[in-house]
Amino acid sequence: MTQPNTPICSIVPPYLLDRLVELGDEDARRSREVDTALRATRAAQPAARPGPTGRPGRTIADAEHLEYLPGRTVRTEGGPPTADPAVNRAYDGLGATSALLLEVYGRRSLDGAGLPLHATVHFGKRYDNAFWDGRRMVFGDGDGVLFGDFTHCPEVIGHELAHGLVQYGAALAYRGQSGALNESVADVFGSLAKQYALGQRAADADWLIGAGLLGPGVRGVALRSLKAPGTAYDDPRLGRDPQPSSMDGYVETDQDEGGVHINSGIPNRAFHLLALELGGAAWERAGRIWYDAVTDPALRPDTDFTGFARATVAAARARFGQGPVPQAVAGAWKQVGLAVD
Structure with missing residues (x-):
């Protein structure tokens, strides 16, 4: 199960955003404020349950540039591609990581029991980060200057999901x-x-x-x-x-x-x-x-x-x-x- 001390694990390190804030970057300042608020207010959530087949189902939601989760569901497992490339990239990225775990290591999702995979795209306005919060992946669109859309990088998606693998495996303390x-x-x-x-x-x-x-x-x-x-x-x-x-x-x-x-x-x-x-x-x-x-x-x-x-x-x-x-x-x-x- 998701532990109460499961950290918010973000792909852009805080020291990078802090440096940009010192240089007067307003997008970085807002992104850093959001990150800090998430860490301060995050409460432990119950883990999602495996689907009936024991294989991970994917659900992609759209935060519609607001700072709320999970957002509006826009694509689910087996559903057709949408007109939004970010949704489709997130869906495919979750699938790529799931395929590695299952086909190479015989592991059904992050917990080994088919845990559903959830992601939210378009989080916030010009949000310069992507993170795993112990339950789902969340992607910002980036500011378009220093950082692009975080769904563009399959290894970023795999990285954040792998925090879930650690969470359900060794649970390595985040310090x-x-x-x-x-x-x-x-x-x-x-x-x-x-x-x-x-x-x-x-x-x-x-x-x-x-x-x-x-x-x-x-x-x-x-x-x-x-x-x-x-x-x-x-x-x-x-x-x-x-x-x-x-x-x-x-x-x-x-x-x-x-x-x-x-x-x-x-x-x-x-x-x-x-x-x-x-x-x-x-x-x-x-x-x-x-x-x-x-x-x-x-x-x-x-x-x-x-x-x-x-x-x-x-x-x-x-x-x-x-x-x-x-x-x-x-x-x-x-x-x-x-x-x-």
């Missing part, structure tokens, strides 16, 4: 290293959902979160890069991507819930290194190891980077035996500054 793992797992499975839908091999994927989301005048390619943390953007308004790529650059901060969107670059890069080392499609072996680790009942909510690294090595051994695969997992973590047995 410090466990929170950075929460964000990293969401990035990993968001990227895998996109790669699976496109049939890409690990070596051919872009490994970006938010590819094409940034406005045409922004100096950057995405919000984050799993391949090269710290290189996604370097812009006079957004600043420079602060993600470290190894423990040597680990950021100690009270902002961003202890750096959950910042330090997630470290486990992100470990996964990318492993995926390249193993070769082929990243969802097959590297993704299976991460899936096994994050859904292991023994994984604690306060797990830190070292604890998760050990869990992935153990998962690799359990599934692939002693030999090159668990060695590759340990080697990937060593390259980002985490030595594990």
Whole structure:
């Protein structure tokens, strides 16, 4: 069930919006106010129940540019496409993530029991974010200058839904290293959902979160890069991507819930290194190891980077035996500054 402390997990980090607010950006100011209000007033909601077939049904609602949820239902499972591209992109994105979970990992939706998938589009006016609130995905249209429509990026949809996978799996606490793992797992499975839908091999994927989301005048390619943390953007308004790529650059901060969107670059890069080392499609072996680790009942909510690294090595051994695969997992973590047995 949805836990009372399930966080609001947004794709645009708060420190980015805070920087824009300091520069006088009114859209960012309003978006930040909305985010703060959502976190302050959010109450725990009962989890939706699986459909009779045990497979996830999709429901897309339209907030009609108001700040209310869930909005007016405009498309349901099996219904025809609408005239609104954002509705159709959200519907297809939910389906792509659901397909990855079911067809690759045998998991029926986020909870493993066919939990229905809900999303709301056109939330607010020029709202610069998308988020998972423990029950549904919510998409803003962006301001059209710095950020575009958040439904354009399938990996953003996969990222937010993957927060639900964590919620019903390890329930990693959204603070410090466990929170950075929460964000990293969401990035990993968001990227895998996109790669699976496109049939890409690990070596051919872009490994970006938010590819094409940034406005045409922004100096950057995405919000984050799993391949090269710290290189996604370097812009006079957004600043420079602060993600470290190894423990040597680990950021100690009270902002961003202890750096959950910042330090997630470290486990992100470990996964990318492993995926390249193993070769082929990243969802097959590297993704299976991460899936096994994050859904292991023994994984604690306060797990830190070292604890998760050990869990992935153990998962690799359990599934692939002693030999090159668990060695590759340990080697990937060593390259980002985490030595594990």
